[in-house]
Amino acid sequence: MLQYRYKNFRGKKMQIIFIGGGNMAEAIFSKIDSKNQELIVIQRNMDKRTALANKYPSIRFLSTLDFIPQDDDLVILAVKPQDAKELCKSLPRITCAVLSVMSGITTKTLAIWLDNTKIARLMPNTLAKVGMSVNGVYFSATIDKSKCQIILDIINTIGKTYIFDNEDFINKITAVAGSAPAYVFYFIEAMVNTATNEFGFDEKDALDITMQIFKGSITLIENNPNIAQLRANVTSKNGTTEQAINIFEKANLKQIITDAEIACYNKARELGNTI
Ligand SMILES: NC(=O)c1ccc[n+]([C@@H]2O[C@H](COP(=O)([O-])OP(=O)(O)OC[C@H]3O[C@@H](n4cnc5c(N)ncnc54)[C@H](OP(=O)(O)O)[C@@H]3O)[C@@H](O)[C@H]2O)c1
Numbered sequence: 001m002l003q004y005r006y007k008n009f010r011g012k013k014m015q016i017i018f019i020g021g022g023n024m025a026e027a028i029f030s031k032i033d034s035k036n037q038e039l040i041v042i043q044r045n046m047d048k049r050t051a052l053a054n055k056y057p058s059i060r061f062l063s064t065l066d067f068i069p070q071d072d073d074l075v076i077l078a079v080k081p082q083d084a085k086e087l088c089k090s091l092p093r094i095t096c097a098v099l100s101v102m103s104g105i106t107t108k109t110l111a112i113w114l115d116n117t118k119i120a121r122l123m124p125n126t127l128a129k130v131g132m133s134v135n136g137v138y139f140s141a142t143i144d145k146s147k148c149q150i151i152l153d154i155i156n157t158i159g160k161t162y163i164f165d166n167e168d169f170i171n172k173i174t175a176v177a178g179s180a181p182a183y184v185f186y187f188i189e190a191m192v193n194t195a196t197n198e199f200g201f202d203e204k205d206a207l208d209i210t211m212q213i214f215k216g217s218i219t220l221i222e223n224n225p226n227i228a229q230l231r232a233n234v235t236s237k238n239g240t241t242e243q244a245i246n247i248f249e250k251a252n253l254k255q256i257i258t259d260a261e262i263a264c265y266n267k268a269r270e271l272g273n274t275i
Pocket of ligand 1: 044081
């Protein structure tokens with residue numbers, strides 16, 4: 001739980017205003033202590049708003065942004081990219097810093113839509129839900145250092161943060177981290193399917209076995225980051241593991257993974273150029 005107190009020049013608590021109260025916003029606001037700064041979440045959907053208000057009684061939930069944020073507040077935009085333009089056009093003029101968590105929308109585009117150049121762009125991933133996101137963040141030059149630090153304090157609560165001074169790295173981190181939990185889930189899904197469909201394991205056992213493999217492998221890598229060596233250690237010549245690795249090699253699986261990540265990066269760039 002993030003506990004700090006930022007006061008604005010009037011001695012009032014700083015307001016952190018989330019626009020969009022979905023999965024990613026909740027992963028972030030659930031980790032901020034609302035005793036020390038005022039948390040406000042704008043959620044247009046009444047059922048979702050009521051459910052969140054019951055779950056987080058110390059946060060103020062509103063259907064629309066019906067006040068003008070002060071210069072030292074922070075606005076966090078967390079709606080789906082396709083809802084962003086209409087939302088930005090409907091907002092009152094925002095002069096404080098704005099953090100966007102929306103995929104594919106550049107700071108340049110947001111600066112035009114919001115008539116405000118103080119934009120930071122975050123690329124988190126779904127592991128934010130368990131505090132293990134890999135975050136990439138890019139700050140426009142016009143955001144002052146103290147506000148950058150506040151943003152870092154907030155996003156560090158959901159995971160580990162990498163700061164980029166080139167916005168294209170937000171597209172790159174989308175390919176290597178933002179979308180990457182899905183690659184891992186895909187691999188796990190394939191292993192679980194094989195264990196159940198080909199070898200007749202019970203589905204729960206198949207999942208438990210596969211999760212244990214991933215957790216144990218990560219622990220081994222933490223102890224010894226030489227992954228090629230770790231693989232060689234368990235791949236004896238003419239042994240069983242080698243048979244499996246040979247199939248991966250024949251299919252050029254490493255190249256397939258590279259191609260997949262490049263396709264993801266290209267799509268992120270394309271979205272940034274077309275939205
Ligand atoms: N989830 C992730 O793992 C992840 C990872 C990286 C980046 N992101 C980015 O994070 C952003 C949010 O994703 P999410 O997964 O949290 O989506 P989400 O669960 O769909 O949340 C978006 C929420 O915003 C609400 N909303 C839309 N327009 C609004 C408006 N004008 N005023 C108030 N509320 C509004 C939506 O309400 P309705 O239900 O009425 O539509 C919805 O509840 C996206 O831009 C996505 O690219 C997400």
